[in-house]
Amino acid sequence: MKVSVGLKVLKGKVLSVVNKKTAVVENTRFVEHPVYKKRIKRVKKYQVHDEIGVKVGDLVTFVPSKPYSKTKKWKIVPNKVK
Incomplete structure (x- = not known):
């Protein structure tokens, strides 16, 4: 599957598989505190x-897509991150 240029590509870990076509993925990022500079x-x-x-437990890459439901607006890209 081709990913369009400019899409927000995120990576994360699969926490649970809700049903056949839905998974819950956790995305972790680090931000720096503006004053104390702690991550x-x-x-x-x-x-x-x-x-x-x-x-x-799989690491996956996912991108925005058309809304599939009220809360499901992302799609997993087929190539898994090892």
Whole structure:
């Protein structure tokens, strides 16, 4: 699958597989505190559309897509991150 230039490509770890086509993926990023300069861990969970059948613990790449439901607006890119 080709990924369009300019799309926000995120990587994350699969936390759970809700049903055949939905997975919950956790994206972790680090931000720097503006005053104290300490790195702070920020974690966000995304519900993503899964066509390839990922398992819990897999590292995946996902991109924005058309809305599949109220909360599911991301799609997993087929090539897994090792």
